[in-house]
Structure formats: structure tokens, C-alpha cells
Amino acid sequence: MTDYDPDFHNPRPEPYQPVIRALPHPGELDARGVPITCPKCRARRDWLLLNVGPQVFVRCRCANEWPEPDLTRTYFDQHYTEPDREWDNFADAMRALAFDGLLAGAVWDE
Ligand SMILES: [Zn+2]
Structure with missing residues (x-):
């Protein structure tokens, strides 16, 4: 007799890992104590991490x-x-978040 469970030792499937996770960061970002500046357009805020x-x-x-x-x-x-902000496809993610360049230089009045 045995109560060995054949499933017990089977590894569980890996949890779903999205390819990209996006984190909007509307304000300035100063990971080094100095606000990050975009080297291309000199923006100082409104980032997507x-x-x-x-x-x-x-x-x-x-x-x-x-x-x-x-x-x-x-x-x-x-x-x-x-x-909920997870995508498998980079282009879809950028389009959904309006970070695909179409809004380059856009200034939002708060
Ligand atoms: Zn820029």
C-alpha cells in the first residue's frame, strides 16, 4: 500500500512572466539625487519605467x-x-501608453 502522490514531486509550471512591465512615472526621477534628463529632448519628467x-x-x-x-x-x-499593465509585445505596450514618440515634446497643462 502506498499513499504516494505522483503529482507531489512534479515541479509546478513556472508562473506566468510577462515580457514587459511598465510603470509610469509622471514626476521627476532622481535615482542619483540629480533629476534624470532625457539626453535627446531634455525632458525632465513624465517617464515610463x-x-x-x-x-x-x-x-x-x-x-x-x-x-x-x-x-x-x-x-x-x-x-x-x-x-494590469503588462504586455507581451513591446510595440503594443508603447502604443497603449502613448510612449511611441507621437507625443514627443508634448506639454501637459495640469
Ligand atoms: Zn526625450
Whole structure:
């Protein structure tokens, strides 16, 4: 007799991992104590933080994007509160968030 459960030792499938997680950051971002500035259009705020694997990228409204080593995956996880904002396709994500460059230079009056 045995109550061995054949499923017990089977590894569970990996949890679903979205390719991209996006975290809008409307204000200034000063991971180093100095506000980040877009090297292309000199914007100082209204960022989109992107988590792809272990890396975090900053993306500007002008569609310029660069890896920001001062922003860690941990930082991202701490601030990420919108699990519905996940896409498998980068282009779809950028279009949905209006960070595909169409709004480059757009200034929002609050
Ligand atoms: Zn820019």
C-alpha cells in the first residue's frame, strides 16, 4: 500500500512572466539625487519605467530609451502597483501608453 502522490514531486509550471512591465512615472526621477534628463529632448519628467528581465529602462515621451542601472528591479517591484499593465509585445505596450514618440515634446497643462 502506498499513499504516494505522483503529482507531489512534479515541479509546478513556472508562473506566468510577462515580457514587459511598465510603470509610469509622471514626476521627476532622481535615482542619483540629480533629476534624470532625457539626453535627446531634455525632458525632465513624465517617464515610463520599463522592467524587462533583470533590467530597468527609462523611456521618454520622445521614444528615447536607455537602461538606467541606478533603478533596480527591486525599486521597480516596490513601486509597481498596476499588474494590469503588462504586455507581451513591446510595440503594443508603447502604443497603449502613448510612449511611441507621437507625443514627443508634448506639454501637459495640469
Ligand atoms: Zn526625450
